[in-house]
Amino acid sequence: MSARSTAPEKRPGFFSQLRSLYTFTHKAFRWLPFMLIGIILVGIAVGVGIGLLIPPVAIWSVILWGVTGLMAGILAGLMVMTRLSTRAMYKQIDGMPGAAGHILSTSLGRSWQSSDMPVGVNPKTQEAVYRAVGRGGVVVVGEGSRGRLTRLVNDERSKVQRVASGVPVTVIYVGHGEGDVPISKLAPTIKSLPKKIDRSTMAAVIKRIDSVSQSLASMPIPKGIDPTKVRAPRPR
Structure with missing residues (x-):
């Protein structure tokens, strides 16, 4: 019987990650290689120019300043490519179900707490509602059509206001309307x-909302209802 390997999984190296980043960004911006080459050439030209202007020539x-310009150009190119990759990511996920949850769980930083899982969802239309809690209060994010999200958003806002009275609740709809x-x-x-x-109030709000959410999730399903045949409520 062979012993299982306990070696940690090898993560992709820097150049492998860089290649993946370039490939991903290049799919959205076909002119990326020309821009990167231009930035590097400008960096070299600036470096050589500085070497020619600073006496003694x-x-x-000149070579040293040219190499410095080359390194500066590469760094600037990486910074620009990183920003473009972010734009490419937004462009790719725009309109996809779950995009708002991904952004809330990865891009808000430590000052906010959220999850990529929705707190309310319409399984028929895939409209979803997400929640984030931070120093700015509670934010309810609706992803989908405003008309079909009204009930889900109002339910979540009412729940938050019941358990966190006095805490501001902001509603945001994701879209292009x-x-x-x-x-x-x-x-x-x-x-x-x-x-x-403040932070202590934020922690208390998170605890109260999580407590209520867990209570609702643990409520038993009434007898006679098949959870696989439950339909979404029809709009009134």
């Missing part, structure tokens, strides 16, 4: 909310 000095927030601006919009509660 010497070959080794009037008054909606594009997925690319969801995280900055939430982060820009003014701070209304």
